[in-house]
Amino acid sequence: MRTLKQLIPALTVSDGAGVKIKRSIGQKAKLHIDPFLMLDCFGSAQADDYIAGFPAHPHRGFETVTYMLDGHMLHEDHLGNKGHLKSGGVQWMTAGRGIIHSEMPQQESGLMRGFQLWLNLPAAEKMKEAAYVDITPEQIPVARPTPAIWVKVIAGTFHYQQQSWAGPIQGLSTEPLYLDIGLAAGSRLQIAIPEGHAAVLYPYEGAVRLEAEPQSDIPEHHAAELSHTGELVISAQQNLRVLLLAAKPINEPVVQYGPFVMNTVEEIQQAIQDYQQDKLTAGKSLASIKVHTLVGE
Template sequence: MVASPGIRRIEGLIQSHPSQDGDGVHIQRIHRFDGELDPFLMLDELGSDRPDDYIGGFPPHPHRGIQTLTYIIHGGITHEDHLGHSSTIQAGDAQWMHTGRGIVHAEMPLTDSQGLHGFQLWLNLAAREKLSEARYRDVRSGEMPRLQSGKGELIALGGSWTTQAGESVAGPLDSLAGDGAVAHARLEAGGEMALVTSSETLAVYVFDGALQIAGENVAAGQLARLGEGDTLALSSREGAQCLILAGTPHGEPIVHYGPFVMNHMHEIDQALHDYRNGSFTD
């Protein structure tokens, strides 16, 4: 693709790093609680064909002040929470959780012939929503609309997406924090895709193959943060898959402690107090 003044260029590359969470689950993680990717806070990639890397799962634990979005490439995740939700998502499915004031949930991995591969995103809630009512929703693969473009396909999980040719789709998750939009893009070898987007925050996480963004290389395990412009130009010489994240920053203070994300430290102290004295989910 030929670059033009409207093409969004890479302003920074963030390398994912190995970490563990839950009961020893191995993950690749990118976290930015400094507001660099606002409203996005964290991206975890779970991917292994070794059950010992993830079989312990994520036993019951609390959250306050965020949304989570979990998306499965293969394998699956079961979910249970104190509100009575109990469900399983599998390849191509997603689950969205608005923690608001508080939710206690557990997530346990499932495998298929390829093991487990999925993602969990954390999105920050605006201050006015931090203590709102908790909500939960499953989204099945068949509910997610697709766009085809130049040996490429975009799967819209949430938000609106438009190609340079004028084709548009809107994902079923329409309540993502910070006007958030999330999509899964797949490019065949020699594939190209051009999307029109003016979202202030725009990032692309490559998880398979290698991608070129406005001609610059991004390898698997890297997240590219994009600068200003109105067109996201993707291409791949060998084929690639990525997640595309777009949103509007809240521009508010962020204070993070474990599973709690608030605006001020006294609110973190209150969350800890509420959880310890049993009033967290009242």
């Protein structure tokens, strides 16, 4: 069975134009779990915590995955894409050689809650053309292996006994598996993950129990890095919801400067220069939206 390697408690930080988030993976320099660079959980019913949103900003060298549990955000980018991310939907964006985008709340009150994951790209793909896809809730299959368990399959394929459910995101080089799992109290679920893949559990409603030797309880809002071999077995002492993220490690150097993630310092310097000279996106930019000052980490 997969065992616990480390726990990363989420810390409350501010990002964008002042949005309050809980950050686990990526909260410190080099606190990555290859190929996962960052995992943010945002959630508040107080508009002041999210209303300023994420004005236009650049990215290069990785993918961002935004999963909206509750609320409504509008995405715009230099490619001309405009997508409404609503409850249950996902935005999968490949920054590649460069993208400038904004994510702004479309509500003035109420609950806004969700996740953003940064997924690294291998060196051979870091400079490919940027791409973007909106995934509606209706496009995400929901497996119900037992009456006490449901599994939303966002990326990869979930197998249970003789059945399989394939998510809308397939065929990426890191082979990501992205599951949102609901367990009723007293239920237990066994999940096959490809050997060698990195795996992370993130319970966001209640705590999850990792059935292994030794047995481990993973508290709410903690990212749990798991060992790279064996099957995953989890159980619930109370009703809970938990994310499972798994992917093939890239095993390449990671150099990050704020929203740029490359393999060398020289490539980062080139990214900054391209951004300053309006070459990051081949001269295209978001009209009428001021780009925030670039901040390094």
